[in-house]
Amino acid sequence: MVGKPQHITIAFDVMGSDHGPEEVVRGAAQLSLESPHIHALLVGDRPVIDAALAGIKHNGERISVHHAADFVGMDEKPGEALARKPESSVAVAARLVAEGEAHALVSAGNTGAGVLACKRHFQLIPGVRRAALATVYPTRGVRGAKQDPFSLILDVGATVEATAEDLVAFAVMGSAYARIISRNERPKVALLSNGIEPQKGPPRVVEAHQRLSQMTGLNFTGNVEGIDIPRGTVDVIVTDGFVGNVCLKMLEGVHDTVMELAQYAYKESLRWRAGLAMLSSGIERLKDITDWEQYGGAPILGFDRIFIKAHGRSKARAIANAGKVAAKAVANELGTAIQEGLAR
Amino acid sequence: MSLPDRIDPRPPRRIYRWDLDKTYLQTDFESLRDLFRTAFQKAHEKVAVPGASALIRELAEQGDSRLCIVSGSPKQMRAVLEEKLKLDGVQWDEFVLKDNVSNLLRGRFRALRGQVGYKLPVILESRIHAPVEAEEVLFGDDAEADAFIYSLYADLIAGRVDERVLSQVLEAGGVYPDDVARVHEAWKKIPVADPVRRIFIHLDRLTPPAHFTAYGPRVVPIFNYFQAALVLLADGHLTAPQVLKIAVEMVQTAGHNIITLSNSFQDLLRRGLPLQQAAIALSQAMEGPNALLKAMRPVPDILAAFSKRLAALGTQPPPPKVQAVDYVSLISHALPRTHKGRSTKPST
Numbered sequence: 001m002v003g004k005p006q007h008i009t010i011a012f013d014v015m016g017s018d019h020g021p022e023e024v025v026r027g028a029a030q031l032s033l034e035s036p037h038i039h040a041l042l043v044g045d046r047p048v049i050d051a052a053l054a055g056i057k058h059n060g061e062r063i064s065v066h067h068a069a070d071f072v073g074m075d076e077k078p079g080e081a082l083a084r085k086p087e088s089s090v091a092v093a094a095r096l097v098a099e100g101e102a103h104a105l106v107s108a109g110n111t112g113a114g115v116l117a118c119k120r121h122f123q124l125i126p127g128v129r130r131a132a133l134a135t136v137y138p139t140r141g142v143r144g145a146k147q148d149p150f151s152l153i154l155d156v157g158a159t160v161e162a163t164a165e166d167l168v169a170f171a172v173m174g175s176a177y178a179r180i181i182s183r184n185e186r187p188k189v190a191l192l193s194n195g196i197e198p199q200k201g202p203p204r205v206v207e208a209h210q211r212l213s214q215m216t217g218l219n220f221t222g223n224v225e226g227i228d229i230p231r232g233t234v235d236v237i238v239t240d241g242f243v244g245n246v247c248l249k250m251l252e253g254v255h256d257t258v259m260e261l262a263q264y265a266y267k268e269s270l271r272w273r274a275g276l277a278m279l280s281s282g283i284e285r286l287k288d289i290t291d292w293e294q295y296g297g298a299p300i301l302g303f304d305r306i307f308i309k310a311h312g313r314s315k316a317r318a319i320a321n322a323g324k325v326a327a328k329a330v331a332n333e334l335g336t337a338i339q340e341g342l343a344r
Numbered sequence: 345m346s347l348p349d350r351i352d353p354r355p356p357r358r359i360y361r362w363d364l365d366k367t368y369l370q371t372d373f374e375s376l377r378d379l380f381r382t383a384f385q386k387a388h389e390k391v392a393v394p395g396a397s398a399l400i401r402e403l404a405e406q407g408d409s410r411l412c413i414v415s416g417s418p419k420q421m422r423a424v425l426e427e428k429l430k431l432d433g434v435q436w437d438e439f440v441l442k443d444n445v446s447n448l449l450r451g452r453f454r455a456l457r458g459q460v461g462y463k464l465p466v467i468l469e470s471r472i473h474a475p476v477e478a479e480e481v482l483f484g485d486d487a488e489a490d491a492f493i494y495s496l497y498a499d500l501i502a503g504r505v506d507e508r509v510l511s512q513v514l515e516a517g518g519v520y521p522d523d524v525a526r527v528h529e530a531w532k533k534i535p536v537a538d539p540v541r542r543i544f545i546h547l548d549r550l551t552p553p554a555h556f557t558a559y560g561p562r563v564v565p566i567f568n569y570f571q572a573a574l575v576l577l578a579d580g581h582l583t584a585p586q587v588l589k590i591a592v593e594m595v596q597t598a599g600h601n602i603i604t605l606s607n608s609f610q611d612l613l614r615r616g617l618p619l620q621q622a623a624i625a626l627s628q629a630m631e632g633p634n635a636l637l638k639a640m641r642p643v644p645d646i647l648a649a650f651s652k653r654l655a656a657l658g659t660q661p662p663p664p665k666v667q668a669v670d671y672v673s674l675i676s677h678a679l680p681r682t683h684k685g686r687s688t689k690p691s692t
Binding site for chain 2: 007009033039046047050053055056057058059060061062063064065066067101
């Protein structure tokens with residue numbers, strides 16, 4: 001387990017993001033100006049990084065570069081790509097974190113490759129059998145000292161078939177993360193099921209419910225249904241990777257459909273357009289509240305090192321925020337908090 | 345005085361020219377409030393840029409150099425500035441301040457903020473008295489026009505700028521006729537030589553380094569004075585133990601650490617500066633018991649941090665190309681920062 005360091009170095013997988021390496025470099029540069037205690041280790045094609053860095057405002061004392069010529073593209077199969085490209089930026093960055101050159105990894109590239117690179121280079125925390133990929137989702141409610149409008153859903157794809165034991169570990173990990181990142185002292189944790197009654201759901205969910213109900217130190221509130229996700233009824237929603245991924249994609253689909261409908265309405269009729277214009281300040285407010293860029297990224301939980309997966313569409317601000325989230329997780333010893341939670 | 349008693353000082357082999365605000369001193373004059381605060385600060389309240397005084401002291405160690413300070417601060421601040429330099433153990437040979445009261449009384453309002461018409465004649469006049477073989481290293485910052493003025497100065501005395509270009513630049517820079525005359529007069533008295541080795545630009549405002557590419561590799565933007573010391577080690581102006589002394593001062597007084605120093609080292613390598621030999625010299629200087637370095641960190645850690653930053657880069661990039669500087673197109677860099685004609689975009 002990594003101890004509490006005075007200066008935190010975050011390794012950024014510079015390649016593989018939708019907006020190209022320049023955007024990741026810009027994010028790290030922004031971080032170098034804003035956070036004196038965080039150092040950025042940029043892993044990727046050095047000439048590209050140098051060219052990008054030379055033209056933007058940054059603090060050279062807080063940035064270093066590690067050359068990696070290869071990278072895994074968004075459309076590549078993770079396993080095959082990593083086998084073919086052992087010196088890809090995400091693999092090298094994960095290795096550097098494992099070797100102690102950096103304390104955490106941030107990547108906006110191929111999610112599968114990121115998870116796989118972590119599996120190869122990091123160790124699972126004692127008591128954790130499977131890692132969980134978490135995501136943040138904007139909700140109606142706010143939570144914690146930061147008035148965080150996001151709830152955490154895990155797992156959304158790292159462990160497709162989770163056992164009851166895995167679900168319990170996910171609950172502990174999610175709770176520790178929400179406590180540290182959202183400064184939410186007692187995050188409400190729930191299992192996603194097809195009914196709120198304890199006996200509802202497949203056997204693994206029923207068994208996980210029983211175990212979680214008996215755990216001290218965890219604010220387990222029982223089961224929630226799909227409708228509770230956008231309502232923000234709880235702070236951490238626990239499910240397996242299969243269901244979580246289906247939920248996540250459906251929620252993204254709803255968001256896209258609403259946006260398309262708004263665009264349709266805007267084009268279709270002057271009256272509707274006027275109506276939208278009248279609502280514009282409210283829409284802007286909604287955009288501010290649900291701005292995922294302020295969150296930066298979502299963690300892969302369960303490893304002894306921190307990995308924050310930034311969205312592929314992340315711009316500089318989101319990358320910088322992902323770096324800050326990673327540094328916060330390191331500074332607050334997330335791994336230790338998870339281990340302690342599992343021991344209870 | 346009998347003849348044997350009258351021993352003239354050795355002619356300087358090296359001349360170091362320094363700006364003061366934001367180059368040597370951490371000065372804020374972004375707002376009127378900052379300006380007032382700076383004007384009324386006492387000597388002990390003024391803070392030097394980390395490593396600057398240590399660097400100046402180490403450069404003076406050889407005993408054959410001159411320190412010439414030319415600052416845009418008003419003459420009225422001389423006493424407090426001199427006291428600050430003395431507190432820092434800095435000894436100077438020339439110290440020129442701007443006569444803004446005279447500019448005000450004469451209605452020369454452009455001269456209040458303009459730098460070209462002030463600094464260029466002063467440093468040219470200073471050069472008249474220097475031995476032709478004396479090398480020069482210049483220190484400025486990114487707040488004003490230092491890269492432009494110092495480069496123009498270097499190319500003027502090296503004969504790489506003709507009279508037509510100089511006239512165009514002085515006109516576009518809004519230089520008053522009497523200062524134009526001083527520039528031409530001093531320039532004519534200086535024998536043609538190419539003495540300027542380096543121009544360091546302290547990135548006080550963190551201007552992107554590419555902004556200075558148009559001035560060629562002679563101009564080295566630096567994030568801190570450890571970087572300047574490394575380049576001066578490679579250029580033969582400092583020894584490795586001297587560089588380590590500067591680093592230790594930065595660690596002890598300004599919160600620098602092994603990460604910031606090794607990142608600074610790598611930053612220069614990535615910009616193509618040939619520092620491999622300097623790195624070897626530093627490693628050798630660290631061998632054996634060294635009480636100075638114990639204050640910083642165990643020696644193996646320092647070596648490991650620097651070696652890792654070096655190894656992380658793979659092949660060294662080629663050094664930046666030497667090129668002629670197009671002063672006419674860069675004139676916007678010489679205008680005061682708030683001038684509407686000033687370009688903020690980095691040069692390519």
